[in-house]
Amino acid sequence: MIEHLPEDRPSAASVGLSRKDFISDQEVRWCPGCGDYAILAQMQKLLPTLGIPRERFVMISGIGCSSRFPYYVNTYGFHTIHGRAPAVATGVKAAQPELSVWVITGDGDGLSIGGNHLIHSLRRNVDVKILLFDNRIYGLTKGQYSPTSELGKRTKSSPMGTIEPPVHPVEVALGAEATFVARAVDTDMPHLGEVLLRAARHRGTAFVHILQNCPVFNNGAFASVRDRAQRLEHGLYLRHGEPLVFGKHQDLGIVLEGLAPKIVTITPDNRDRVLIHDEQASEPTLAFLLSRMTYPEFPIPLGIFRAIQKPTYERALIEQVEEARRQMAPDLTALLSGPEPWEVDRP
Amino acid sequence: MIEHLPEDRPSAASVGLSRKDFISDQEVRWCPGCGDYAILAQMQKLLPTLGIPRERFVMISGIGCSSRFPYYVNTYGFHTIHGRAPAVATGVKAAQPELSVWVITGDGDGLSIGGNHLIHSLRRNVDVKILLFDNRIYGLTKGQYSPTSELGKRTKSSPMGTIEPPVHPVEVALGAEATFVARAVDTDMPHLGEVLLRAARHRGTAFVHILQNCPVFNNGAFASVRDRAQRLEHGLYLRHGEPLVFGKHQDLGIVLEGLAPKIVTITPDNRDRVLIHDEQASEPTLAFLLSRMTYPEFPIPLGIFRAIQKPTYERALIEQVEEARRQMAPDLTALLSGPEPWEVDRP
Amino acid sequence: MPMPDAITSSKPTQELAAVTIRFAGDSGDGMQLTGERFAAVTALAGNDFQTLPDFPAEIRAPAGTLSGVSGFQIHLGSHRITTPGDRIDVLVAMNPAALKTAWPALKSGAMLILNDNTFTEADLKKASYESNPLDDGSLDTFDIRRLPMNRLTEEALAALPLSPKEKDRCKNFFVLGLVSWLYTRPIEPTQAWIEKKFSRSPELARANALAFEAGYRLAETSDLFPIRYVIPKAPIQPGRYRKITGNEAAALACVAAGQRAGKPVVFASYPITPASDILHELARHKQFDMRTIQAEDEIAAACAAIGASYAGSVGVTATSGPGLDLKTEAIGLAVMAELPLVVIDVQRGGPSTGLPTKTEQADLLQALHGRHGECPVVVLAASTPGDCFFTVYEACRLAIKYMTPVIVLSDAFLANGAEPWRIPDVAALPEFEIPQVSEQTSSTGFHPYARDAMTLARPWVPPGTPGLEHRIGGLEKEHVTGNVSYDPVNHETMVAYRAEKIQRVTADIPPLTIHGSPEGAVLVIGWGSTWGAITAAVEQAQQEGRAVSSLHVRHLHPLPCDLLEIARRFETIMVPELNTGHLQGLLQTRLLRKIHGLHKIQGQPFLQSEIYEAIARLT
């Protein structure tokens, strides 16, 4: 009755799937130049490679430009209500743990109205992949600031500049004890693909912070890492077991000064002090440190901040069902009768 | 029109206030032995000492046993709805920045249904004091697990044990970029008083995680630090600028091993390696590290994890009002007329 | 030494048709257990009954105070019993606060069995008595039986190696023994129960058994109780019975629905009084593939239930008023996505936090209209604790058959009240009909919004179904294809379809049963938990020859087809409701005539007498 998780059984039905199997018949309606196109393309490239039959995929979104995503992917899809996609996804996984469930959300959808559901699905470690398209703006409602907009940013709803310091999405996810947290850039195709693959392979909630450009309402928000040249300079690629090195010539490194990160030009002297990335560290101290780095003081870390294994929520849920069955057979008549039934005879 | 913050002007009206001025005429209705009594007593002791006239205090709560708090304090009080107290408090501060606003919430109220409002008020740095009474259970609804209940805990709603790893409230607050985060224990009177005083003095959102016993539905949840003797052994008092030392004989210390904390018996050799507490550190790395320590692997840190200064939300809000006034006089007729009025003459 | 039983007793007996007894004491006195056990043996004695616990307000109050009183009322008789009793015939009061709390409900001349040990100055003060009612004459018109229950219990257990506190906690069994004697209840079942319950601690088993025996014996021997009462068996339909509360029944219905539908049930909920017990109950029945989720809030709970339905499980959520508010938007999504969803609303006193432990019926209009846009759902209401089973079961069945949210209205009174319930035959429960993909699919392609010709339901195609991948969502859908559509006429068409689909549910509503003459002077129309009081009052009036009939509506949206036609056959219609007139207004719009309302908004159920008097005024 309870099926196994997809990874356990690379399905025959998944053989021969290709990118075009994941393109739906709906016209894509994002603005020309929107970063969402690139993410869609990467996903359509990734999904056929996962060994999962197409019908096992479910895309669940909230509301926002980003949340139109499910319409364009020819799998099962559910465009729900603002901020609630993780909650809907939890129900889907509870019902069918074997599905590959992807939540598509935005910085407003996922961090403003939906912040609580995000946190709780992370802490529960529901096996869903959450892709947060962060354009640091409300796109669909035409340009209000979001929880990731820079302090002081002038938008339609903050003509004098915002007065709210932004959240760091990766930090919030780590603070909620997420088991997988990563970041990628819409235009950085191969890397985005790599990160998405890792997310797909993770058992538990995988949170991917995707830096996405909204050319219409917030053009250039992530200029420092979107353009290839800039990215080589300002992006800090995280690779497990390797030192935190960046810069056009890969000559800059991150070291600790006390408990704060510091940029150094690498020399033979300080080479040893450069921090080594460890996505599996028992304590997410380093991940936290990286999560708070912002440009221009620091490079922007890209890649996998943390990836650890913990039991998943739906697996535990099903295990309790199985355990209960081991303890007691499901006898409906007995249940309805309760502990103290009595008979009333014909008078 | 816009008054100054209380601290700027220790009011004459506050002179001569005493504890009994803060006791309302309502019968206190918590269960005998409930930890809430001790917290109430500390607050009633603290408030008269703050140099703030009684009418300037406002206690705002959500729903839960803890949220009955406002009824018992003879100041202004508002017992609102489940989880929403921080949002109500934000409105209060926007309207009257000069009030001293305290939010009283529980682990369910503040971290389950109300988690998002909590996070957003922390990131905005609204100048309210949030006291979260954590009994790791839903008291008022008679004993379901809460987001802080231990994994595997059997409660009314988890007869086979919970399957949800708990959140660390302090970690969540830090992840939301809180400017003041502290922890205290209900029974640890002087320390609780000290922490509450510091919270009162902080400008910005002060988050205080108070470990509180619910003898009825979750007795002994914090046994390791509630009882004086145990506390001396298992409590780690955080003191700014001082080493992280604990234990009955203050002979144990916290050092770093890589980026993970480790307990050592202090020797002349390793004394230097014992971490020094810094509540004002530019990076909250240490605070994060401390926030994830749980008994019995580690001692329970008590005191102030972090206390930094940032502009407050309501101050910034009012500053924009003032700035706008400097730029343009508030002329209602001109506003109503808009940029392009025209006259229609008598025909 | 064998205990005396009904036959061996030396005292005379008197036959009674019915009696209402309330056990009341401090929260720590164990009166709920006394009541529960008394009800259990009452069932075995063959009487019909209804019970109603009356918990103290949310938080435990200091011992002995008025707010700490916990009561349990039972109404039992030799005829059909439909209410827990208007007025108390017999009060067992463990302390002055219990007496004071029960005071307004005492029948004149009621028997008061009082625990003498607690009528001390301190206890009287805690109960806000200015003078001792035992002395000041205020009880003169009652039939007083004073006993030092603490002392008697203590004495009975003197020989046992238990602490004084442990002994004291046995006095509820002393009371049970005493009242069991008084009403000639069988004793073996209680003895057996004690033995089983305390099997792990024989000391306590022995103590409680002794206390029980002591109470029984005391009544037999004491002059305070010169006669005992016999209540003949009620003419109950033969069968297998159990005692059930509304919340238990609602929970069991979820299990039964999943089993009969052949699907897992995902029950996602957030705790709230008085609905939490449904979650507690279901969390204990995981062996039925019952997957319970305690969500972070009510929004998440509703959304998780929707997600589960979307993925082919039976998605259910339960809550009370404030939680229903929060589920509003999600229910709208399920309406648009046309997914099954069952929302159980255990109504309590409102508005806002209101009176969380009290009963009310004031969420009806919200259930009908409380969503933005044209957003119709099915609304059902349960009429008795046992009926919560059938109503919730039916809700699950309709939700799936019509691919729609169904709101079930229960209330605090039903949720906690108990009655004997004839255990249904599992095989005889109605079948589930699962909306299928239509035959043409192969030729014309799959259309998620192609509707069944009869029910107008769209097919239920959960993810995982090969070849039928499709997308749904909260934006307006194009008829048949389900694509997003901004077309004006399509919108009107879809609004009409969604409304008509709900109307089609009338095909599943059985004809209404009229209690009494099928036409005439007065028709009392009720819904929900008022059934018991209405039925009792109408029967009382009918026995007096008054021209009154009644009918009870389970389906509040859509209304049964025959309702209006029946209503037109009566000169006067009265609708008693625990609100300001919700159904009254609905019927008035439909019938275009004045409907009499009877409104009570006190957090309490109707008394039989209140309805009876209203009928009497109209007949």
Added chain:
Amino acid sequence: MPMPDAITSSKPTQELAAVTIRFAGDSGDGMQLTGERFAAVTALAGNDFQTLPDFPAEIRAPAGTLSGVSGFQIHLGSHRITTPGDRIDVLVAMNPAALKTAWPALKSGAMLILNDNTFTEADLKKASYESNPLDDGSLDTFDIRRLPMNRLTEEALAALPLSPKEKDRCKNFFVLGLVSWLYTRPIEPTQAWIEKKFSRSPELARANALAFEAGYRLAETSDLFPIRYVIPKAPIQPGRYRKITGNEAAALACVAAGQRAGKPVVFASYPITPASDILHELARHKQFDMRTIQAEDEIAAACAAIGASYAGSVGVTATSGPGLDLKTEAIGLAVMAELPLVVIDVQRGGPSTGLPTKTEQADLLQALHGRHGECPVVVLAASTPGDCFFTVYEACRLAIKYMTPVIVLSDAFLANGAEPWRIPDVAALPEFEIPQVSEQTSSTGFHPYARDAMTLARPWVPPGTPGLEHRIGGLEKEHVTGNVSYDPVNHETMVAYRAEKIQRVTADIPPLTIHGSPEGAVLVIGWGSTWGAITAAVEQAQQEGRAVSSLHVRHLHPLPCDLLEIARRFETIMVPELNTGHLQGLLQTRLLRKIHGLHKIQGQPFLQSEIYEAIARLT
């Protein structure tokens, strides 16, 4: 070289009473600006008018496609204009998609001014045309004027050192010039506006001015336009006017309310179409001590507004359907706490996400009943863009006077539509009455729930007031003291007080105005944005001598006292609504007679003709 004006033109003119023009093109074509400017000069020309922009659905679609079309319709005339026009007399279509989108609304024989440069194969395909409508005869019955607008604009600007793209973006001013000539609009205001608007980039100013002139000149010189039209001034009440949209008016009302109440306004909101512009507007007026909060969600927004009211500010929140769902629980809190709160609901097509940019009136029943428990609030509805000002202002006033939430219903049609608005005299706006602490306080102590004898409002005592410290909350309160109370009868009393308080608002409702005879055959009752279409249709019918009157309700709860009495004087009542009959049902319950409904649920406002035809069927 001076431009030709109405007087110097050599071409003949023709007088028109009214005309409906739609400017339509791709989102990038700047048609909103063309429309806005045309409306501005129309105002100066002394005509009455109404405008309605028609934005594309939420996300920018690829250029040239149907979903990318942006339109702006204006109806102007020499008499009172109450709708943006049923059918299009003149369409300016910048591309085939614009033509296709406007198609269903074209009057037969309408003038089509088409941009020839875009009727290419590629553009036709994007607009899903299978053949070129210019060639296939499908436009034969229309009055076609083809111009290569891209090229003409380009030529006019040939000499300027701008990029081709920059030049192309001036073609909306070319259109404006052309249509300004055609309808003899004054030209100086446009020239002045261009100069001011582009003062920072003289190049662009010059380009736009040249394009404008080119369009004007082309019309004067081209044979395509043999005559021009004159629309005489409308008989407008003298005074100072401005053009205003519903959202602007709602925002200004918040400012005015704060100023007149002498209190800061805290406007807390979460963005949602079509309500967001109220927030945008208010965020620009901080100098009025306007404190805007963009909350994390609608729940927080409502709660922050409540907190602000509690602390003595005017607390306002604005949203649309899905957000109203979420505010439900908070509104209930404000009902129980008896605090002022204004909730503006800009209705859009529902249910669920529905049709976010389209209009509808289907939130009325939710506004009335969408909360658990007995939870009455005041509900008002605005009838025109300008009326949003008076309605929201009145909402603020009533909220404070009666210490209650007030829900204001606007809709997408009002929110974005614009009309000339007579600027009110600030000093003449109604006064605010602030509920005060009663005199007895000194002697009997302060009671937060002691009510004003007239209004039943409790006193508004914000924190910070010395000596009156008190606690409030969502649990049921004791009458007068405001202490938590579980007393049954007190609950009923308080439910009654809360209901009666809202009823007392009727004292503030002015007598209804009947448009037409005060009694007779048919009465059309409307509410909200249908006012314009109803008024136009009723006037049309009246002019034909039909026995029809109309009245429009601003106060939907409580209903005006005189409404029922007036209704009784008519034989037939019809209620046109953009829903399935919300007000219709309410009136039916009250009047106990059949009310005719006219329902349209297409995301579009009523056409005058639709209402007229319904009247004609009844008269």
